[in-house]
Amino acid sequence: xxxxxxxxxxxxxxxxxxxxxxxxxxxxxxxxxxxxxxxxxxxxxxxxxxxxxxxxxxxxxxxxxxxxxxxxxxxxxxxxxxxxxxxxxxxxxxxxxxxxxxxxxxxxxxxxxxxxxxxxxxxxxxxxxxxxxxxxxxxxxxxxxxxxxxxxxxxxxxxxxxxxxxxxxxxxxxxxxxxxxxxxxxxxxxxxxxxxxxxxxxxxxxxxxxxxxxxxxxxxxxxxxxxxxxxxxxxxxxxxxxxxxxxxxxxxxxxxxxxxxxxxxxxxxxxxxxxxxxxxxxxxxxxxxxxxxxxxxxxxxxxxxxxxxxxxxxxxxxxxxxxxxxxxxxxxxxxxxxxxxxxxxxxxxxxxxxxxxxxxxxxxxxxxxxxxxxxxxxxxxxxxxxxxxxxxxxxxxxxxxxxxxxxxxxxxxxxxxxxxxxxxxxxxxxxxxxxxxxxx
RNA sequence: CGGGGCAUAGCGCAGUCUGGUAGCGCACCUGCUUUGGGAGCAGGGGGUCGCAAGUUCGAAUCUUGCUGCCCCGACCA
Numbered sequence: 001x002x003x004x005x006x007x008x009x010x011x012x013x014x015x016x017x018x019x020x021x022x023x024x025x026x027x028x029x030x031x032x033x034x035x036x037x038x039x040x041x042x043x044x045x046x047x048x049x050x051x052x053x054x055x056x057x058x059x060x061x062x063x064x065x066x067x068x069x070x071x072x073x074x075x076x077x078x079x080x081x082x083x084x085x086x087x088x089x090x091x092x093x094x095x096x097x098x099x100x101x102x103x104x105x106x107x108x109x110x111x112x113x114x115x116x117x118x119x120x121x122x123x124x125x126x127x128x129x130x131x132x133x134x135x136x137x138x139x140x141x142x143x144x145x146x147x148x149x150x151x152x153x154x155x156x157x158x159x160x161x162x163x164x165x166x167x168x169x170x171x172x173x174x175x176x177x178x179x180x181x182x183x184x185x186x187x188x189x190x191x192x193x194x195x196x197x198x199x200x201x202x203x204x205x206x207x208x209x210x211x212x213x214x215x216x217x218x219x220x221x222x223x224x225x226x227x228x229x230x231x232x233x234x235x236x237x238x239x240x241x242x243x244x245x246x247x248x249x250x251x252x253x254x255x256x257x258x259x260x261x262x263x264x265x266x267x268x269x270x271x272x273x274x275x276x277x278x279x280x281x282x283x284x285x286x287x288x289x290x291x292x293x294x295x296x297x298x299x300x301x302x303x304x305x306x307x308x309x310x311x312x313x314x315x316x317x318x319x320x321x322x323x324x325x326x327x328x329x330x331x332x333x334x335x336x337x338x339x340x341x342x343x344x345x346x347x348x349x350x351x352x353x354x355x356x357x358x359x360x361x362x363x364x365x366x367x368x369x370x371x372x373x374x375x376x377x378x379x380x381x382x383x384x385x386x387x388x389x390x391x392x393x394x395x396x397x398x399x400x401x402x403x404x405x406x407x408x409x410x411x412x413x414x415x416x417x418x419x420x421x422x423x424x425x426x427x428x429x430x431x432x433x434x435x436x437x438x439x440x
Numbered sequence: 441c442g443g444g445g446c447a448u449a450g451c452g453c454a455g456u457c458u459g460g461u462a463g464c465g466c467a468c469c470u471g472c473u474u475u476g477g478g479a480g481c482a483g484g485g486g487g488u489c490g491c492a493a494g495u496u497c498g499a500a501u502c503u504u505g506c507u508g509c510c511c512c513g514a515c516c517a
Contacts, residue, residue, distance in 0.1 A: 009450090017509065018510095092515090092516075143516090144441090157517055282517080284517060317517070319517090322517095387476085387478045408476085
């Protein structure tokens with residue numbers, strides 16, 4: 001993309017409503033625009049990152065065996081009356097009445113809808129296990145939206161729902177998601193710690209929150225330091241095999257959020273392994289048995305001819321929130337530092353003198369070769385001054401910058417800059433391109 | 441939902457106390473000079489001062505009501 005033809009409204013000063021660093025940087029980098037409290041328009045740069053995160057989440061869901069569907073954002077109230085949650089959910093649910101006075105709601109989650117889909121089509125234990133997921137905008141009318149995308153009212157969520165015939169199957173389903181989540185966060189450059197959690201209004205007894213440690217986190221968390229360095233399974237992990245050793249490895253160490261914290265158990269840890277920090281919740285998984293299948297009549301025929309309600313679980317990842325979480329975990333004074341996997345562009349090409357024919361030729365060359373190599377470069381071909389270009393490029397945090405100017409070209413070199421470390425090298429254009437395009 | 445604060449140009453702000461018809465920086469437009477870490481000079485455009493009533497000869501400024509947004513706390517992907 002040529003910057004001169006792009007839409008990248010960078011701000012020199014952050015709007016005053018933005019308090020935390022990820023919110024400020026997202027607004028300054030022109031990733032999004034607030035339209036209402038907790039409601040945002042996604043601008044090109046932000047949308048690119050959102051889609052990259054979404055793609056990784058999707059890949060790992062698919063890998064684990066979950067099947068993607070897409071459920072509506074507007075749901076009928078009657079389904080929620082069946083589960084009993086229409087009244088239970090309270091003011092957080094945005095309720096709507098259509099022109100025929102039918103009661104609707106903007107979905108805050110989709111247990112009822114997915115259970116309805118399931119009961120319509122699935123009749124036999126032979127069709128299980130099944131895990132259906134979707135990535136859809138949700139709306140929760142938070143009393144106090146804040147921190148930008150970290151606590152918005154409208155947010156993009158991946159929600160998966162597992163259906164099994166018995167508890168053993170439900171546990172396997174839970175383990176699959178557990179491991180899929182570990183892999184997802186790892187690929188996003190995050191260290192997420194599974195912590196035993198309260199189940200809240202969704203219900204059930206087995207539940208974990210996946211937490212990223214960050215000083216701006218909303219809740220106090222406590223865990224064993226060892227958890228920060230545990231190995232996450234690779235792509236070759238067998239989701240049909242026994243995943244319990246992996247899950248046990250993570251769950252056998254102490255980790256709890258504020259409300260589940262056990263001071264005595266925590267104190268039993270050696271002092272140098274006690275981590276007391278703040279955390280951002282980036283995922284939450286639940287196993288809740290027949291809480292929805294029972295009242296909503298989602299039953300299957302068993303081998304002996306009897307009918308039984310299915311055992312369910314639900315598994316959420318806040319996709320839009322992850323953008324904020326990643327920035328909180330990866331930035332410096334100059335701006336965002338994207339992990340390669342989610343960077344909106346793979347590299348930036350900065351022309352220091354767009355009116356210089358040799359510089360332009362070299363930039364065009366770099367731009368074409370990086371594009372051909374699939375690096376999706378952003379080429380700053382604008383007439384802005386060098387300092388402004390450097391500042392903007394640092395702000396938007398692309399992993400690599402190739403800086404091309406007349407002085408360097410006279411010596412046959414360009415500047416290759418690594419955003420994460422700030423390291424700069426003077427190398428030939430060819431080797432700069434080679435470095436950027438080489439496999440990690 | 442309790443407590444606090446803010447609302448003036450795209451963004452950041454001054455002006456409000458003490459009423460006299462709106463200003464600064466950045467951004468934007470034109471020209472010239474510049475160009476390796478947010479350029480300089482000259483000229484220019486843009487605001488029903490959140491909305492509505494009221495007080496007054498006169499309201500950004502005073503009064504009342506409303507709306508929006510932010511922060512702290514309790515709750516949540």
